[in-house]
Amino acid sequence: xxxxxxxxxxPITQFVNCRILKDHRLQREDLWVREGxxxxxxxxxxxxxxxxxxxxxxxDRIIAPGFIDVQINGGYGIDFSQxxxxxxxxxxxxxxxxxxxxxxxxxxTLVTSPPAIYHQVIPEIEVHKGGPEGAAVIGLxxxxxxxxxxxxxxxxxxxxxxxxxxxxxxxxETYGQLENVAMVTLAPELDNSRPAIQELTKRxxxxxxxHSMADLSQAEEAVHNGASFITHLFNAMxxxxxxxxGIVGLLTSxxxxxxxxxxxxxxxxxxxxxxxxxxxxxxxxxxGVVLVTDAVPSMGLxxxxxxxxxxxxxxxxxxxxxxGTTTLSGSIATMNxxxxxxxxxxxxxxxxxxxxxxxxxxxxLGLSDRKGTLNYGSDADFVVLDDSLSVRETYIAGQQVWKN
Amino acid sequence: MRLVILDDYDLASEWAAKYIRNRIIQFKPxxxxxxxxxxxxxxxxxxxxxxxxxxHKNGDLSFKYVKTFNMDEYVGLPRDHPESYHSYMWENFxxxxxxxxxxxHILDGNAPDLQAECDAFERKITEAxxxxxxxxxxxxxxxxxxxxxxxxxxxxxxxxTLAKDTILANARFFGxxxxxxxxxxxxxxxxxxxxAREVMILITGAHKAFALYKAIEEGVNHMWxxxxxxxxxxxxxVCDEDATLELRVKTVKxxxxxxxxxxxxxxxxxxxxxYKD
Numbered sequence: 123x124x125x126x127x128x129x130x131x132x133p134i135t136q137f138v139n140c141r142i143l144k145d146h147r148l149q150r151e152d153l154w155v156r157e158g159x160x161x162x163x164x165x166x167x168x169x170x171x172x173x174x175x176x177x178x179x180x181x182d183r184i185i186a187p188g189f190i191d192v193q194i195n196g197g198y199g200i201d202f203s204q205x206x207x208x209x210x211x212x213x214x215x216x217x218x219x220x221x222x223x224x225x226x227x228x229x230x231t232l233v234t235s236p237p238a239i240y241h242q243v244i245p246e247i248e249v250h251k252g253g254p255e256g257a258a259v260i261g262l263x264x265x266x267x268x269x270x271x272x273x274x275x276x277x278x279x280x281x282x283x284x285x286x287x288x289x290x291x292x293x294x295e296t297y298g299q300l301e302n303v304a305m306v307t308l309a310p311e312l313d314n315s316r317p318a319i320q321e322l323t324k325r326x327x328x329x330x331x332x333h334s335m336a337d338l339s340q341a342e343e344a345v346h347n348g349a350s351f352i353t354h355l356f357n358a359m360x361x362x363x364x365x366x367x368g369i370v371g372l373l374t375s376x377x378x379x380x381x382x383x384x385x386x387x388x389x390x391x392x393x394x395x396x397x398x399x400x401x402x403x404x405x406x407x408x409x410g411v412v413l414v415t416d417a418v419p420s421m422g423l424x425x426x427x428x429x430x431x432x433x434x435x436x437x438x439x440x441x442x443x444x445x446g447t448t449t450l451s452g453s454i455a456t457m458n459x460x461x462x463x464x465x466x467x468x469x470x471x472x473x474x475x476x477x478x479x480x481x482x483x484x485x486x487l488g489l490s491d492r493k494g495t496l497n498y499g500s501d502a503d504f505v506v507l508d509d510s511l512s513v514r515e516t517y518i519a520g521q522q523v524w525k526n
Numbered sequence: 527m528r529l530v531i532l533d534d535y536d537l538a539s540e541w542a543a544k545y546i547r548n549r550i551i552q553f554k555p556x557x558x559x560x561x562x563x564x565x566x567x568x569x570x571x572x573x574x575x576x577x578x579x580x581x582h583k584n585g586d587l588s589f590k591y592v593k594t595f596n597m598d599e600y601v602g603l604p605r606d607h608p609e610s611y612h613s614y615m616w617e618n619f620x621x622x623x624x625x626x627x628x629x630x631h632i633l634d635g636n637a638p639d640l641q642a643e644c645d646a647f648e649r650k651i652t653e654a655x656x657x658x659x660x661x662x663x664x665x666x667x668x669x670x671x672x673x674x675x676x677x678x679x680x681x682x683x684x685x686x687t688l689a690k691d692t693i694l695a696n697a698r699f700f701g702x703x704x705x706x707x708x709x710x711x712x713x714x715x716x717x718x719x720x721x722a723r724e725v726m727i728l729i730t731g732a733h734k735a736f737a738l739y740k741a742i743e744e745g746v747n748h749m750w751x752x753x754x755x756x757x758x759x760x761x762x763x764v765c766d767e768d769a770t771l772e773l774r775v776k777t778v779k780x781x782x783x784x785x786x787x788x789x790x791x792x793x794x795x796x797x798x799x800x801y802k803d
Binding site for chain 2: 152163164165166167168170171172173
């Protein structure tokens with residue numbers, strides 16, 4: 123039946139025979155899409171007297187909002203932190219490949235680098251709508267260089283910086299520009315961090331605490347100044363201690379500004395965080411968990427030996443080792459693997475696992491009015507999953523961009 | 527009057543749905559000849575709607591050439607409020623079937639000129655050729671649609687203020703907050719329903735038993751507006767055992783004894799598959 127032309131000429135697609143994630147529940151409802159957005163069929167029926175042009179039978183599968191990865195360093199041999207000869211091409215390649223994992227939006231992440239790299243790379247990675255060419259680029263995640271030397275993890279020590287003058291000047295001097303930046307990870311215990319946190323927050327850039335030696339009160343102060351995220355909880359921070367919980371204590375802090383709670387990234391690849399630790403964090407603060415891949419350039423490469431820049435890597439299953447050693451060299455799990463593992467390790471509901479990869483990152487980035495949900499008016503970025511939560515199809519703006 | 531008595535709510539709902547199904551299919555509706563159906567809301571018809579949806583999903587029944595006219599709608603309630611009758615009809619019926627949106631008519635309780643809206647509704651019914659079958663329910667106070675006790679038995683579609691009893695009965699849908707319950711509705715009149723070629727009233731549950739007694743065993747009275755249908759040539763009351771609890775044993779025995787005749791109206795149950803040309 124044709125759509126009514128009074129409001130829009132655009133065709134209407136009705137996805138039937140599916141279970142959709144809506145209002146935190148899987149519901150047996152149809153999903154209606156027009157002009158790249160989720161459509162309210164009741165309004166269509168009564169106000170426009172319209173109906174669907176196309177019907178797609180989803181074979182009783184699950185439809186969830188597209189996954190959002192806020193921490194991914196590269197993949198398929200591409201390293202976002204490298205000033206290669208074709209930065210745009212590299213980002214585009216990763217953006218295209220991660221559609222297979224159900225990721226419809228992501229934040230290309232740059233690790234601690236010298237200003238020259240930032241000045242070259244950042245202008246080349248722009249906010250970009252998603253589509254058949256690849257997932258949307260929400261903005262950059264700059265993880266460093268204003269981090270703690272002791273908690274740098276794999277970040278190169280020589281490029282770590284402090285806030286000498288504080289505020290905008292340090293940020294601009296280092297990064298060159300702040301356009302197209304969605305998130306910055308920093309260590310709040312660094313002197314003069316407050317003006318930087320406040321400046322970033324004022325510009326709508328999410329501030330995350332991570333790679334830090336902060337104690338709980340320093341972390342709470344950062345939140346008061348605008349910080350809203352914890353980068354890969356447990357990793358690169360002081361371990362939880364029962365008399366000073368450190369950054370981990372933010373999950374249950376009662377000293378946060380009223381009405382605000384903190385989100386926390388979790389690498390749920392089964393390797394970087396012990397399942398028991400995952401469960402403790404999840405049970406303490408279930409609405410704050412944000413699944414991230416923190417994927418390194420070797421993600422997506424086949425098993426075996428690879429040379430990436432100056433590194434020799436050996437890939438075996440879900441482990442990427444520094445070749446010839448048992449030292450882990452970053453995470454290579456894909457987002458949909460993380461969703462599955464998270465559900466299995468925590469025993470949470472399907473809805474909670476899916477929201478950890480969609481709704482929560484959208485809320486963190488202040489995008490939940492149009493991403494991360496299947497509410498009427500939201501962007502029609504979604505994934506079709508089977509009951510084992512394997513991705514079968516990926517859609518961006520209502521268009522199928524990948525099919526298994 | 528036909529008084530069709532089934533053992534329980536589910537059987538009564540199914541009988542009613544089968545009857546509607548047969549009526550539509552045997553009418554052979556087409557683009558030149560729509561089947562016009564009057565529809566109720568409330569908890570009573572839910573089972574009937576569920577069966578009709580089932581018949582549609584099985585491919586036995588289509589609403590493509592059916593025009594519907596709902597009985598009523600609240601005044602001043604936003605159309606997308608979960609308790610509006612628009613929402614009720616969308617959730618419980620329209621979204622599951624193949625009715626064409628322009629053929630589903632419900633009074634607009636937010637129209638700028640309410641009486642003009644009511645008059646327009648009457649005109650739409652006339653233009654559609656009148657109602658072939660009007661399905662309705664009965665309130666505990668014997669009202670049909672929102673024709674509260676004291677409504678004229680020849681009334682037409684108009685604005686009505688709700689009786690206190692009705693507002694109390696509705697409170698449960700508005701979080702038991704009386705201040706949130708609408709106080710006015712637009713409703714078809716008793717006369718509007720009487721104009722239909724056939725009327726089917728669904729009555730289930732012991733709390734409706736007294737109203738049924740007043741409607742069919744006492745006289746025609748504007749205090750029990752459903753009693754007006756005693757003067758309609760083709761009325762069917764479909765009820766469950768509990769709804770007959772206030773009737774005379776004699777009445778119930780008589781009509782139960784006629785069930786084999788009544789069942790000829792629903793058996794065999796027709797399907798559009800039989801009519802594939």
